[in-house]
Amino acid sequence: MDLKDLYRDVILDHNRQPRNFGVLTHPDAHADGHNPLCGDRLTVWLRLDGDRVADIRFEGKGCAISTASASLMTEAVKGKDRVAIQQLYERIHTLLTQPHVAASDASLGKLAALAGVSEFPARVKCATLCWHTLNAALEHSADAVSTE
């Protein structure tokens, strides 16, 4: 277990300075996520252009993994349509749970920095909370989601 593998520079940077952080005014959809295990909470707001995410912002309180994952996610999904986002989420899920399968997936870009999380099973939920919340927002669900 190597701490440097979990807390890579990209993760620490996005934790310190999360991108697309703050309320999105006049959103087309939003959802709240909550991880009751650690108390992490976040809200994701979307502006949609047809099937495409035209803009996305998030806000919340969470650990470094949860904050950085959300920040990286907002950068990665902006401009993508639902199908592409779903495919990306599936690749992220593989990265977090079966890193050896996903190791050569160059299409993940900066999101690959989350690879170290797989060595810390208790932390996988921290990294996936934002994705569950994004999915809920895409489904136009106003209900809070939970990783439990």
Added chain:
Amino acid sequence: MAAPRASAARGFDAAQVRRDFPILEQHINGRPLVYLDSAASSQRPLAVLRAVEYYETHIHANVHRGVHTLSQAATDAFEGARERARRFINARSTREIVFVRGTTEGINLVAQSFGRARLGKGDEILISALEHHANIVPWQMVCEQTGCTLKVAPINRRGEVELESLLGLLNARTRLVAVAHVSNALGTIVPVERIVQAAHSCGALVLIDGAQAVAHSPIDVRELGCDFYAFSGHKLYGPTGIGVLYGREELLAEMPPWQGGGEMIRTVSFERTTYNELPWKFEAGTPNISGAVGLAAAMDYLESLGLEALAAHERHLLTQATAAIERLPGIEIIGTAAHKAAVLSFTMRGCHPHDLGTILDSQGVAIRTGHHCAMPVMTFFDIPATARASFGCYNTEADVAALVAALEKAREVFS
């Protein structure tokens, strides 16, 4: 890490005590294990492990059921454990000692048996703002079931129950006061003696959640004067799945059973069932016999260490750890009551407790992170979670040093 040194507390040799706990000999992530999570669950000494093993390999059978030799031996072991528990908390009679799964079940028993049968609209249950969920939710359920009202006495910024406010909330409608003896999230020692006195003068009963208190100081339920006292085996160096609910005999005698089944009955017919006497009336089904045996061994072990000496040792570690981590930049201690047990809750600026927990674990240091089943406490302090180090009989000054070094490491990662 340097070899564990003996505590400065006189008459207590933690390094020697440590040798009684084989689990502590291992390495975690390549570092010697530093176990600072006894408030969640303490480790078991060899004396407990051996007592359970001996029971399982020589004695086990069902209790109160058969005429064969093992059944009698198992019954003797189980009822012997009850007598041991009676002595441990100085109850008057073994009829006042109900074996339960743990503190949570003990509180639920009182809520569902006493609460549901005796409370109604207009009645009030009074708790404090520092309670564990196990001393909140069972009462909310009773309120839903009976129409009674839950009142909450506030805490101050130090994490102490505001006694004057609590006393002010006591009135003729208050039927039951349920408070923690020691806060699991903050370490606050609650002045339960004062609360018992005041509640009784209003005619209210008092239940004490003793989960965090029993392993740290001698408990005398007669001296406390409380009506119910609940605690868990696994927080006092015993097994999980066993605990004790103490209740004053005259109260338990009048309370209806809360679960039906074998053991709790005297006679059963389809027309009419009569119930067993105390304490078996409240012990439906085959109990956790080996758990009770292990719990009794844990009580023997704790008393052999000397609870007063242990309390002094833990106070010493708490004082030392508090002073050491207060010096670190960005640390805020959550829970600064004048009287505290061996629990140290804190946050570190710029590093979420969950990240702290992972980094400390990488250094072999086991602490608890999260809301500690006390979400209202977190809300009060406006934080999502804390990191919590808690101390037990096997912890040493070297453990405190390892905690501080691991926190320095966390600061380094997040600087």
